Amino acid sequence: MNHKFNFSLRILSFFLWYHLFFFTQINNANGQVADRAQNEFDKLAKSYKAGGLPADQYLIKADSLTHQLLSEGRHFETKELVNLLSLYEEIAWGIPKYNYARKTYFLLFFNNARMFKKKGASMYYAEKITEEYKREGKQNPLLEQLQKCKIYQEQRLYDKVIAVFEQEKNYLKSLPKLVEKDKIDHSIALNAMYILSPTLTGYIKKKDTAEVLKTANLAMKIGKAIQSRYPISRSKMLYNDLLIIDIEHSLANFQQRYDIAAQLLNRMEGLKTTYKDQATNFIDINLVRMRIENFLNLKKPDSLLAYINRYESSPNFGKSQSADLEEFKAKLQALNGNYKSAYHYISDALQHERNLQGALMTETSDLLYAYTQAEHSGIALQKAEKIKQDRTNWLIIISISASFLVLAIYLIMVYQSRKAKAQVEELNNIANMQIIAMEEAKHQAVRDEQRRLGQDLHDGLSASIAAFTHQLETLSMDIDDITLRNKFISLRANMVKTYETVRSKSHDWFNASDKSQELSFEKQVKLLTDHALPDNRYHKTIHIDDHSLVNVDTDTRIALLRIIQEAITNIIKHAKAKNVDILIYGEEDSLVLTISDDGVGLNEKKSGGNTIGLDSIRRRIQYLNGETNINSNAEGTEITISIPLILPYANAY
Numbered sequence: 001m002n003h004k005f006n007f008s009l010r011i012l013s014f015f016l017w018y019h020l021f022f023f024t025q026i027n028n029a030n031g032q033v034a035d036r037a038q039n040e041f042d043k044l045a046k047s048y049k050a051g052g053l054p055a056d057q058y059l060i061k062a063d064s065l066t067h068q069l070l071s072e073g074r075h076f077e078t079k080e081l082v083n084l085l086s087l088y089e090e091i092a093w094g095i096p097k098y099n100y101a102r103k104t105y106f107l108l109f110f111n112n113a114r115m116f117k118k119k120g121a122s123m124y125y126a127e128k129i130t131e132e133y134k135r136e137g138k139q140n141p142l143l144e145q146l147q148k149c150k151i152y153q154e155q156r157l158y159d160k161v162i163a164v165f166e167q168e169k170n171y172l173k174s175l176p177k178l179v180e181k182d183k184i185d186h187s188i189a190l191n192a193m194y195i196l197s198p199t200l201t202g203y204i205k206k207k208d209t210a211e212v213l214k215t216a217n218l219a220m221k222i223g224k225a226i227q228s229r230y231p232i233s234r235s236k237m238l239y240n241d242l243l244i245i246d247i248e249h250s251l252a253n254f255q256q257r258y259d260i261a262a263q264l265l266n267r268m269e270g271l272k273t274t275y276k277d278q279a280t281n282f283i284d285i286n287l288v289r290m291r292i293e294n295f296l297n298l299k300k301p302d303s304l305l306a307y308i309n310r311y312e313s314s315p316n317f318g319k320s321q322s323a324d325l326e327e328f329k330a331k332l333q334a335l336n337g338n339y340k341s342a343y344h345y346i347s348d349a350l351q352h353e354r355n356l357q358g359a360l361m362t363e364t365s366d367l368l369y370a371y372t373q374a375e376h377s378g379i380a381l382q383k384a385e386k387i388k389q390d391r392t393n394w395l396i397i398i399s400i401s402a403s404f405l406v407l408a409i410y411l412i413m414v415y416q417s418r419k420a421k422a423q424v425e426e427l428n429n430i431a432n433m434q435i436i437a438m439e440e441a442k443h444q445a446v447r448d449e450q451r452r453l454g455q456d457l458h459d460g461l462s463a464s465i466a467a468f469t470h471q472l473e474t475l476s477m478d479i480d481d482i483t484l485r486n487k488f489i490s491l492r493a494n495m496v497k498t499y500e501t502v503r504s505k506s507h508d509w510f511n512a513s514d515k516s517q518e519l520s521f522e523k524q525v526k527l528l529t530d531h532a533l534p535d536n537r538y539h540k541t542i543h544i545d546d547h548s549l550v551n552v553d554t555d556t557r558i559a560l561l562r563i564i565q566e567a568i569t570n571i572i573k574h575a576k577a578k579n580v581d582i583l584i585y586g587e588e589d590s591l592v593l594t595i596s597d598d599g600v601g602l603n604e605k606k607s608g609g610n611t612i613g614l615d616s617i618r619r620r621i622q623y624l625n626g627e628t629n630i631n632s633n634a635e636g637t638e639i640t641i642s643i644p645l646i647l648p649y650a651n652a653y
Contacts, residue, residue: 037069037076041084048087055091059101062088066108071279075116103132103141110143114150122147139184140171141192149198158202165199165215172196173218179225186236189226193219193243200247204254212254219247238275242268242283249290258297264288286316292328301335308332316467323349521549524561525582532568538580545585551645552591559620559641560584560593566620567595567639569614575637577601589645596638617641 044061047053053061063087069076076084084106090099106128113121126143133141146260147163152160165172172192178184196219203211223244230237245268252261269287286309295304308328311321330345479488522544531542549557564582571577577599584593614630617639621628626643 018634037074040065041087045087055095055098059088059091059098059104063104063108067111070111076112078109081112100136103129106132116148119147119151123151139178139188140168141185141188142168142195146191146194149195153198153201158198158205161198162202162206165195165202172222176218176221176225179222180228182229185527186226186229186232189222190236190240190243192222193226193240193247196222197243197246197250202251204250206412212251216251218249220244223247223279234275234278238271238278238280241271241274245271253293253297256293256297262291262294262298265294285311288314289591296331296335298329299335304328304332304335311460325349440539521557521560525564528561528565529568531581531582532565532572533580537578539578539583543583543585548584548586548591556591556624556643559624563593563617563620563641564595566613566617571597571599574602577636585644586645591643591645593641593643594638596636598636601632601634601637614627 041062044053044058044065044150048055048058053376066081066085082089085108088105089103091098092105106125110125110129113119113125123144126147129143130142133139145168148164149161152158152164172195175184175189175192179186179189196215200212200215203215211564223240226232226236226240227244245264249261249264249268252258252264265287268283268290272283288307292304292307292311295301295307308325311328313324326345326349330342330349333339333342333345522542525542525544529542533540552560568580571580575597577597579598581594583593583598586592618628619640621643624643626641629640629642631638631640
């Protein structure tokens with residue numbers, strides 16, 4: 001977990017966490033803030049149009065008013081901010097000598113997007129600001145690189161942070177001299193500090209001592225160069241002094257000079273007095289956690305406990321604060337030797353961390369900022385159309401809107417279609433297995449009834465006829481009358497034929513039940529495979545040896561069908577096979593099932609999705625006291641299953 005608080009991200013976000021917390025407290029009054037924003041901008045516009053406010057003063061006051069509203073936690077939707085700054089835009093793009101204000105115009109949108117975690121929008125406006133700098137022939141403002149570093153740092157992708165730094169390394173190295181000679185804007189140098197801070201963290205995590213020292217040295221040179229130009233904007237002076245102390249603090253911790261780190265934290269707290277004319281509330285929460293880390297390093301449990309309590313009672317300014325708090329508690333318990341309590345706290349911290357990682361993953365789509373670009377361009381085109389009544393612009397707006405609408409409808413339909421298809425398939429699978437189970441139970445009942453009738457016919461009627469035949473034979477031997485004796489002999493012969501017919505029929509019924517069972521099971525297997533593996537895509541071979549299922553009960557047969565279903569599902573999802581073979585045969589006192597395909601094979605270590613189905617198969621076989629053997633390579637996969645059978649003690653026939 002990342003304990004180093006990065007001031008470069010917090011400061012540049014215009015006291016982001018503090019004002020976001022404040023914003024949640026005034027959320028119920030948001031409508032009043034919105035009305036005040038419109039009223040304040042209307043007053044400025046009225047004063048400008050009446051001639052009481054020059055254009056350059058209007059630009060300054062509109063910029064100041066926007067930043068004030070942002071500092072109060074006011075979040076503007078893009079269209080809303082476009083409307084508020086419509087006069088600002090008119091001046092910046094309509095009067096050539098005020099073209100410089102275009103950068104500030106986009107910077108206001110950039111800050112609005114950054115403060116409220118609109119990553120994609122902030123990237124778009126960073127690009128627009130860079131374009132304006134290039135148009136004026138000025139140096140790269142580093143805003144795009146700064147924003148990328150922020151995004152990568154939040155996702156803890158420090159290798160990518162370092163990659164951004166490496167691309168701009170030569171330019172960054174040139175900044176100290178450019179600042180000293182006053183050949184570059186101080187804001188650009190300050191942006192460089194915001195890039196170097198997470199870069200330093202990245203090298204610290206890699207334990208690359210040489211690069212840590214080089215990066216810290218470069219950051220200090222830039223920071224000192226900015227200080228040499230004081231006095232400049234008070235807010236920039238505050239941010240620069242904070243970043244210098246932050247860099248020194250990181251280096252002191254890396255070199256394990258924890259007493260020096262404590263002194264640096266005291267210097268940081270002193271900035272609140274030095275810059276009491278600026279908003280410094282955001283420093284407090286960061287100092288609390290940095291002192292917690294310092295007391296951990298110095299192994300001072302009493303001071304550590306006091307600051308953990310302060311941290312727990314402070315506003316939640318970051319998504320990782322809950323995880324960090326639990327980890328701090330775990331380390332305190334470990335420091336006191338309470339390892340059981342430490343384990344519980346660290347478990348809670350890991351759970352918070354997993355939740356945080358899940359939230360970060362869901363934000364990935366926000367990095368696709370095409371929507372913001374289209375939205376902002378669409379608004380600009382609408383305004384131009386109202387002023388110029390340009391039919392071409394209307395056609396562009398309609399085309400863009402229609403394209404997005406068609407795309408959105410198409411994506412929604414595709415999503416809903418896939419979702420519905422998945423639900424139907426799931427219901428079909430459940431229904432099919434229920435039908436199969438009922439069919440197997442029905443056939444088992446028919447088989448048992450046939451066996452019972454066959455047994456009754458053999459043991460009852462057949463035995464009675466045999467006894468009657470024997471009596472006829474005895475009687476015929478005792479009769480002297482030749483005619484009557486011949487009639488008895490003829491009657492006995494007919495009874496013998498009847499006996500043989502009844503006995504044969506009992507055997508037929510008894511054996512037919514087994515054959516019916518074989519045919520029933522093969523029918524269920526074909527039902528499963530035909531539904532999942534259509535003939536136009538797969539070649540299937542299904543073979544079930546005669547009499548292999550004679551002594552297999554219903555529960556085992558249903559378990560076999562479910563195993564076949566799991567295997568087929570794996571083949572569909574992962575194998576990319578064309579041929580599928582299913583074989584069932586008896587082997588001594590075991591039943592053997594093999595399922596093979598000619599797909600790409602599987603790697604259970606790399607392909608987690610495959611193991612779910614395979615684990616399910618193994619559990620079912622284990623329940624049946626059977627064995628599973630899986631052979632897989634690039635030419636295909638073969639699953640062999642052996643299930644022991646309990647044979648009957650005797651057979652009535």
